[in-house]
Amino acid sequence: MHPQLTILLEIQDLRAQxxxxxxxxxxxxxxxxxxxxxxxxxxxxxxxxxxxxxxxLTGSIRARYNRISRxxxxxxxxxxxxxxxxxxxxxxxxxxxxxxxxxxxQGCEHCGRFIYxxx
Numbered sequence: 001m002h003p004q005l006t007i008l009l010e011i012q013d014l015r016a017q018x019x020x021x022x023x024x025x026x027x028x029x030x031x032x033x034x035x036x037x038x039x040x041x042x043x044x045x046x047x048x049x050x051x052x053x054x055x056x057l058t059g060s061i062r063a064r065y066n067r068i069s070r071x072x073x074x075x076x077x078x079x080x081x082x083x084x085x086x087x088x089x090x091x092x093x094x095x096x097x098x099x100x101x102x103x104x105x106q107g108c109e110h111c112g113r114f115i116y117x118x119x
Contacts, residue, residue, distance in 0.1 A: 001102045001116070004061050008076045008114055011053050011065070016073070018046045061105065068112055076114045087111035 021043040054062060068075045077086035084091055089110040095101065101117035108115050 002105045004057060004105055005076070005102065005114065005116060007053050007056050008061075008065060009116075011050055012074065012076050014046050014050050014053070015069075018043050018050070019073070021046070064107075064112075065114075068114075072111075072113070074113070076116065077108070078118045079108075079115050080118050084108040084111060084113065084115055086113040086115075091115065 021039045054065075057065060065075055072086070074086060077084060079085065079091055079095075082090050082093065086108060087110050089108070091108060095106060095117075106115050107113065
């Protein structure tokens with residue numbers, strides 16, 4: 001898998017965890033008492049890790065990531081059976097049929113998200 005794609009997937013996962021921690025939930029008391037974890041501190045720690053990972057992205061990829069993430073939570077999506085799972089539009093057959101499709105960084109021509117081919 002392309003190294004920049006791996007970083008993008010990790011950032012996306014950390015941002016999802018950060019959103020869950022920030023959401024006001026009934027589980028917050030359980031997290032504090034049972035797990036001895038402060039959700040605000042955990043979210044801050046995730047934010048610091050996200051910043052470090054974002055610095056590892058090349059300039060053009062970081063700019064594209066930031067542009068997409070302003071309006072969408074999922075910036076990186078799989079392509080399954082030829083469909084982008086961000087917008088559910090078919091991607092070109094040539095893209096899905098490449099020998100090593102995830103060795104290059106690709107995007108959906110319709111929604112602009114970064115994509116990776118699963119099948």
